[in-house]
Amino acid sequence: MRKRSTGQHARLKRAPLSRERVVTAAMALADEKGAAGVTMRAIAARLGVEAMSLYNHVAGREDILDGMVDAVFGEIDLPIATMDWKEAMRDRAASSRAVLRRHPWAVGLMDSRSQPGPSTLRHHDAVLGALRAGGFSVAMAAHAFSVIDSYLYGFVLQELSLPFTSPAELDEVATDILRDLPADAYPHLKELITEHALQPGYHYADEFEFGLSLILDALNPDKV
Structure with a gap:
């Protein structure tokens, strides 16, 4: 044999x-x-x-992209309609950010598909459902969904574009910038770097929670 x-x-x-x-x-x-x-x-x-x-x-590359985007949406934790709507949106935004950092290519594709898959549809329905359960009208739920995701995607894009990924790298980049700046120029930029960015415990990622809180606190389900 x-x-x-x-x-x-x-x-x-x-x-x-x-x-x-x-x-x-x-x-x-x-x-x-x-x-x-x-x-x-x-x-x-x-x-x-x-x-x-x-x-x-x-069917081809576009069909594959459809599947890839749907798979990314499938990795995002769905908001729970029985939770407080702010906590539901906060948890969903945090999960989305973590997933998009794992798949940086996905940020520009998330809402680009004309034939969304089941995970995408399930995700969108769950987000709207949590907002509706929180007292948002249909129109205000749409506004809230849009503004949250605009901030989420924009922040991730900016975060992924930064020339540093750790406090040590930030220190190196910021120190180089300070060294190259003219002595009497850009006082506010120098102030930001020395008194904020280079302070112990600073992490750019913390800016995400600050901005998200501003948006969630400004949203009002009672507004028509």
Whole structure:
């Protein structure tokens, strides 16, 4: 009896190709290389298959992007309608931020799909449901949803663009900026760096909670 080669064993053990496997591989590529790195050829190479075989499970790249966005929404904790609406929105915003930091490519795609998947629809319905349960009218729930997400996505974009990721890196960047500034120029910027950003315990991430609280405190379910 002829022995199977190593390659034959690998093919026999490989999990069957599916839409879920294609989307998961695409997300891993995007996490490493950004959305631009998600090509049919690159996905196929990661899965160890021919690119044409992907079309048995997805319609094309746009279909894959639909699935990727839906999967990201599926990772976000859903707000609970029975909770206080502010706490529900706060918890959901914190979960969203954590997920978007894991998948930086997703920020610009979250609401871009014309064919949202079930996780996306479930997420949006749960957010609106928590706001409606909190006393918001349909129109005010829409306003609240929009302003919260505008802040959330904008903050994550800014956070991901910063030239530092730790207090040590911030100290290095800020010190370099101070060193290069003309002696008598930009006094308010120098004040901000020395008396705020370089103080012990400062973390840029804390700004997220401050801004979110301002928005939630300003929202009023009784306003028409």
